[in-house]
Amino acid sequence: DIQMTQSPSSLSASVGDRVTITCQASQDINNYLNWYQQKPGKAPKLLIYDASNLEAGVPSRFSGGGSGTDFTFTISSLQPEDIATYYCQQYHILPITFGQGTRLDIK
Amino acid sequence: QVQLVESGGGVVQPGRSLRLSCAASGFSFSRHAMHWVRQAPGKGLDWVAFISYDGSNNYYADSVKGRFTVSRDNSKKTLYLQMNSLGAEDTAVYYCARDPHSNSWYWFDLWGQGTLVTVSS
Numbered sequence: 001d002i003q004m005t006q007s008p009s010s011l012s013a014s015v016g017d018r019v020t021i022t023c024q025a026s027q028d029i030n031n032y033l034n035w036y037q038q039k040p041g042k043a044p045k046l047l048i049y050d051a052s053n054l055e056a057g058v059p060s061r062f063s064g065g066g067s068g069t070d071f072t073f074t075i076s077s078l079q080p081e082d083i084a085t086y087y088c089q090q091y092h093i094l095p096i097t098f099g100q101g102t103r104l105d106i107k
Numbered sequence: 108q109v110q111l112v113e114s115g116g117g118v119v120q121p122g123r124s125l126r127l128s129c130a131a132s133g134f135s136f137s138r139h140a141m142h143w144v145r146q147a148p149g150k151g152l153d154w155v156a157f158i159s160y161d162g163s164n165n166y167y168a169d170s171v172k173g174r175f176t177v178s179r180d181n182s183k184k185t186l187y188l189q190m191n192s193l194g195a196e197d198t199a200v201y202y203c204a205r206d207p208h209s210n211s212w213y214w215f216d217l218w219g220q221g222t223l224v225t226v227s228s
Contacts, residue, residue, distance in 0.1 A: 044152065046214055091213055098153070
């Protein structure tokens with residue numbers, strides 16, 4: 001199985017800060033990498049697909065990059081409503097696997 | 108509106124069976140592959156199963172292979188997950204999720220609200 005490792009596991013930041021989360025795959029996954037946001041008690045929501053493509057309706061402060069084994073997810077200016085846990089997910093090879101999640105809160 | 112609604116969760120004894128359903132509305136269900144994803148309490152997301160748009164192809168996580176069966180009824184716009192030989196490790200919120208493609212796995216662009224399955228004696 002492809003292991004997905006996110007860092008950090010948790011993060012505190014201030015409103016307006018630029019926030020970056022990284023996701024590393026245990027082998028080359030090309031750009032087959034997606035990012036989700038999950039708020040407490042809610043289902044996950046797709047934010048970024050194919051490493052850098054913004055899902056329709058998602059604010060432009062969210063962005064993604066990378067290819068191969070190393071990926072980044074960035075919030076350019078943190079907003080209070082961005083408090084959530086963020087997950088990366090690869091689909092290069094079954095089984096589909098997720099990172100362990102990054103919990104983001106407001107400082 | 109466009110939505111997925113799961114049902115069928117509950118408390119079940121170890122070794123017993125349970126069938127989950129996921130009703131789709133507001134989109135062409137028969138054109139989309141579908142997935143089940145689960146989340147144990149306080150834990151991360153785990154992919155469980157995939158089924159192609161017409162049900163001809165399905166794949167499972169090793170942890171459920173041989174115990175769980177995914178199926179669909181496109182005439183009823185409903186996805187199913189038959190879970191047999193349940194164990195405590197299967198306790199989780201189970202989400203159905205839509206894939207934007209029909210015959211392969213990519214990402215999950217629409218999720219249900221989830222249904223909680225608790226395996227306990």
